[in-house]
Amino acid sequence: MASHSGIQKGPASQSLPVAALRKPRILVAACGCLGAAKFGQICCSFAEWAEVKAVATRAGLFFIDRATIPNGVQFYTDQDEMSSWSRLGDPILHVELRQWADIMLIAPLSANTLAKIAGGLCDNLLTCIIRAWDYTKPFFVAPSMHAFQWRNHFTEHHLMSLDELGIALIPPISTSHMGDHQTGAMASLSTIESAVKVYYETRMLLGSSNAKQEV
Amino acid sequence: MASHSGIQKGPASQSLPVAALRKPRILVAACGCLGAAKFGQICCSFAEWAEVKAVATRAGLFFIDRATIPNGVQFYTDQDEMSSWSRLGDPILHVELRQWADIMLIAPLSANTLAKIAGGLCDNLLTCIIRAWDYTKPFFVAPSMHAFQWRNHFTEHHLMSLDELGIALIPPISTSHMGDHQTGAMASLSTIESAVKVYYETRMLLGSSNAKQEV
Amino acid sequence: MASHSGIQKGPASQSLPVAALRKPRILVAACGCLGAAKFGQICCSFAEWAEVKAVATRAGLFFIDRATIPNGVQFYTDQDEMSSWSRLGDPILHVELRQWADIMLIAPLSANTLAKIAGGLCDNLLTCIIRAWDYTKPFFVAPSMHAFQWRNHFTEHHLMSLDELGIALIPPISTSHMGDHQTGAMASLSTIESAVKVYYETRMLLGSSNAKQEV
Numbered sequence: 001m002a003s004h005s006g007i008q009k010g011p012a013s014q015s016l017p018v019a020a021l022r023k024p025r026i027l028v029a030a031c032g033c034l035g036a037a038k039f040g041q042i043c044c045s046f047a048e049w050a051e052v053k054a055v056a057t058r059a060g061l062f063f064i065d066r067a068t069i070p071n072g073v074q075f076y077t078d079q080d081e082m083s084s085w086s087r088l089g090d091p092i093l094h095v096e097l098r099q100w101a102d103i104m105l106i107a108p109l110s111a112n113t114l115a116k117i118a119g120g121l122c123d124n125l126l127t128c129i130i131r132a133w134d135y136t137k138p139f140f141v142a143p144s145m146h147a148f149q150w151r152n153h154f155t156e157h158h159l160m161s162l163d164e165l166g167i168a169l170i171p172p173i174s175t176s177h178m179g180d181h182q183t184g185a186m187a188s189l190s191t192i193e194s195a196v197k198v199y200y201e202t203r204m205l206l207g208s209s210n211a212k213q214e215v
Numbered sequence: 216m217a218s219h220s221g222i223q224k225g226p227a228s229q230s231l232p233v234a235a236l237r238k239p240r241i242l243v244a245a246c247g248c249l250g251a252a253k254f255g256q257i258c259c260s261f262a263e264w265a266e267v268k269a270v271a272t273r274a275g276l277f278f279i280d281r282a283t284i285p286n287g288v289q290f291y292t293d294q295d296e297m298s299s300w301s302r303l304g305d306p307i308l309h310v311e312l313r314q315w316a317d318i319m320l321i322a323p324l325s326a327n328t329l330a331k332i333a334g335g336l337c338d339n340l341l342t343c344i345i346r347a348w349d350y351t352k353p354f355f356v357a358p359s360m361h362a363f364q365w366r367n368h369f370t371e372h373h374l375m376s377l378d379e380l381g382i383a384l385i386p387p388i389s390t391s392h393m394g395d396h397q398t399g400a401m402a403s404l405s406t407i408e409s410a411v412k413v414y415y416e417t418r419m420l421l422g423s424s425n426a427k428q429e430v
Numbered sequence: 431m432a433s434h435s436g437i438q439k440g441p442a443s444q445s446l447p448v449a450a451l452r453k454p455r456i457l458v459a460a461c462g463c464l465g466a467a468k469f470g471q472i473c474c475s476f477a478e479w480a481e482v483k484a485v486a487t488r489a490g491l492f493f494i495d496r497a498t499i500p501n502g503v504q505f506y507t508d509q510d511e512m513s514s515w516s517r518l519g520d521p522i523l524h525v526e527l528r529q530w531a532d533i534m535l536i537a538p539l540s541a542n543t544l545a546k547i548a549g550g551l552c553d554n555l556l557t558c559i560i561r562a563w564d565y566t567k568p569f570f571v572a573p574s575m576h577a578f579q580w581r582n583h584f585t586e587h588h589l590m591s592l593d594e595l596g597i598a599l600i601p602p603i604s605t606s607h608m609g610d611h612q613t614g615a616m617a618s619l620s621t622i623e624s625a626v627k628v629y630y631e632t633r634m635l636l637g638s639s640n641a642k643q644e645v
Contacts, residue, residue: 037518059553062512082277088252095361111561115550120330120369123274131326132363146525148562153595154550165368297492303467310576335545335584338489346541347578380583 024200026050027101029126032059035108035144035186040068042107045193047073053097055126057113081125094128102137104129105196107170108144108186111155117167118158135166138199142170142192147182170195239415241265242316244341247274250323250359250401255283257322260408262288265415268312270341272328296340309343317352319344320411322385323359323401326370332382333373350381353414357385357407362397385410454630456480457531459556462489465538465574465616470498472537475623477503483527485556487543511555524558532567534559535626537600538574538616541585547597548588565596568629572600572622577612600625 026046030039039056046052047070054075056064061077069075081093106113106126113127122131133139141162149155150172159169170192174183186192241261245254254271261267262285269290271279276292284290296308321328321341328342337346348354356377364370365387374384385407389398401407456476460469469486476482477500484505486494491507499505511523536543536556543557552561563569571592579585580602589599600622604613616622 034518088249092361095363098363111550111558112552115552119334119549119551120326120367120373121334122327122330122364128326128364131367131369132361133367134363146522146562148525148528148564149552149558152550152561152563154561158550303464307576310578313578334549335541335582335588336549337542337545337579343541343579346582346584347576348582349578 022051024050025100025102026052026196027055027097027104027129028052029055029057029104029106029129030060030064031057031106031108031110031113031126032062033108033110033144034063035142036060036063037065038186038189039064039107040070041189042192043073044068044070045189046105046196049197050103053100055097055129057110057124057126059110059112076125078125081128094125094132098129098132098134103196103200104133104137104139105142105192106140107142107192109141111143111145111149111152114141114143114158114162115154117165118161138196138203139165139167140170140192140196140199141167142187143172143184144186145172145184147184150184168195168199237266239265240315240317241267241411242270242312242319242344243267244270244272244319244321244344245275245279246272246321246323246325246328246341246359247277248323248325248359249278250357251275251278252280253401253404254279254322255285256404257407258288259283259285260404261320261411264412265318268315270312270344272325272339272341274325274327291340293340296343309340309347313344313347313349318411318415319348319352319354320357320407321355322357322407324356326358326360326364326367329356329358329373329377330369332380333376353411353418354380354382355385355407355411355414356382357402358387358399359401360387360399362399365399383410383414452481454480455483455530455532456626457483457485457527457534457559459485459487459534459536459559460490460494461487461536461538461540461543461556462492463538463540463574464493465572466490466493467495468616468619469494469537470500471619472622473498473503474500475619476535476626479627480533483530485527485559487540487554487556489540489542506555508555511558524555524562528559528562528564533626533630534563534567534569535572535622536570537572537622539571541573541575541579541582544571544573544588544592545584547595548591568626568633569595569597570600570622570626570629571597572617573602573614574616575602575614577614580614598625598629 028043028046030036036056043052043054052073054069054073056075056077058078066075076093076097084091084093116127117130120131122128162169170187172184173187174181175185243258243261245251251271258267258269267288269284269288271290271292273293281290291308291312299306299308331342332345335346337343377384385402387399388402389396390400458473458476460466466486469490473482473484482503484499484503486505486507488508496505506523506527514521514523546557547560550561552558592599600617602614603617604611605615
């Protein structure tokens with residue numbers, strides 16, 4: 001369900017299963033790229049006003065210090081998808097997490113996971129959640145990649161595919177390296193948090209006059 | 216070589232290297248999804264009237280109880296591709312299996328392998344066979360995925376790519392879960408078996424008046 | 431940046447950061463396919479007139495005898511990408527190699543890596559270099575695959591994508607097997623070497639009257 005929004009706008013046509021009595025449930029995920037070094041901080045900032053569960057790809061784990069994930073945040077990896085299932089009828093973790101979440105955020109999103117989403121591949125916990133995602137629920141991505149990769153023509157192609165899916169882009173920022181300005185670094189934590197929070201609060205206001213429960 | 220058939224029809228324009236003196240050779244494969252729990256039964260039902268060889272992906276092995284694979288069915292995994300080759304001139308397993316088979320069936324087909332086929336990726340024994348497949352020979356797939364994944368727009372896109380290749384779809388079925396009807400579960404064993412068998416027997420009849428050997 | 435060249439032509443619109451005082455720097459890479467058994471020889475022949483660094487995928491290592499890589503050639507694998515980075519600010523190997531090289535050559539290129547390039551996937555050292563590549567610098571590929579795979583319709587689709595990127599194809603050759611001529615084997619070492627060398631020497635001549643430094 002395409003939002004027809006510009007790439008940098010929020011997913012304006014989407015609605016939240018807002019329950020006024022509880023905090024929003026945000027599923028935050030990290031891929032294997034430099035931005036993942038800040039993943040603990042991202043989880044912390046969202047945990048202040050939301051229920052947070054976290055997912056990381058195998059490559060993401062390389063950059064994440066698990067000690068930085070706050071105590072109240074459950075942290076899932078591919079291993080958990082395997083170990084939580086043993087026979088037909090058991091719950092499937094990627095389905096459970098997709099159901100649980102009101103909002104999804106991938107921060108950072110790597111060039112490789114970007115390509116997988118654009119191609120519909122689903123070979124790990126994160127991409128299985130995405131392949132099963134309910135696109136009436138908001139979904140944000142904050143890419144993080146080297147400027148050389150960001151400039152590559154695949155980036156634009158793949159971001160257009162994500163836009164058609166209704167995924168909202170939190171664009172990377174320009175940084176200065178030896179006098180050379182280059183784009184590709186993940187947006188600041190405050191930009192990421194406010195993009196999601198502003199969207200959520202706007203929907204809450206709308207939701208209070210037009211509430212409906214969706215699954 | 217597109218068959219221009221509707222997605223649910225058999226690969227009508229294709230022909231079998233039918234040898235009246237021997238049973239048909241069917242290569243049956245399983246991917247990593249819930250339907251793979253029935254893979255032993257699938258192998259058994261085909262082994263009653265055909266020569267069967269079986270292939271599973273690494274993710275498929277997670278769901279398969281190898282004790283359920285019948286004795287007469289050779290079972291191959293990625294390890295066999297590696298261990299059967301040691302120097303130039305040695306046979307290549309995915310080429311041997313592609314040559315051996317009259318018919319190919321993937322039951323179950325996962326969302327991820329569906330995406331790999333649609334993208335031409337070939338990173339394991341199964342997808343190497345597919346990338347080298349002779350599309351004048353019949354090729355059936357029986358998808359198995361959660362209803363959330365089946366409804367995703369990538370499913371339709373990818374199935375259109377498979378249809379262009381001439382691959383015949385055995386559609387998933389609708390199941391009831393707490394009063395909610397959802398589509399995605401693998402077709403029944405009898406549906407899968409009869410789809411392949413009816414096609415084979417029809418070609419046998421045609422073949423007896425119009426036999427030709429193809430490689 | 432498409433070169434609009436025919437598939438088999440060199441990347442004519444591209445320029446080299448030619449420094450007359452030093453040898454050209456060639457990054458040579460191998461994927462997992464039979465042609466990789468000759469990778470040591472390829473490295474040797476280029477090392478006679480160029481600075482050479484070598485990269486192999488995990489599947490490529492299966493076919494490569496590391497003892498055949500000449501002493502002066504640094505050889506990199508996915509492990510080196512991991513082990514060379516430990517904290518923010520550390521150099522990133524795929525970026526370093528992309529910066530270092532004047533010319534890139536993948537010989538052999540497998541069907542799977544061909545598909546990954548065409549899809550913009552980057553899940554290992556080699557494909558990360560490619561995803562970050564500066565397409566004003568020449569990039570050659572010499573595919574190696576079974577004739578069954580070469581004839582598959584994905585091959586043409588994917589090669590068209592590579593042509594749009596400006597990657598030059600060194601086509602596979604036809605070999606005779608039991609009287610049957612089939613195409614797919616990697617071009618001869620002399621063909622590969624001369625394709626790159628002729629291109630380089632032509633650019634050197636042009637470069638001496640029209641030198642410019644690019645990054």
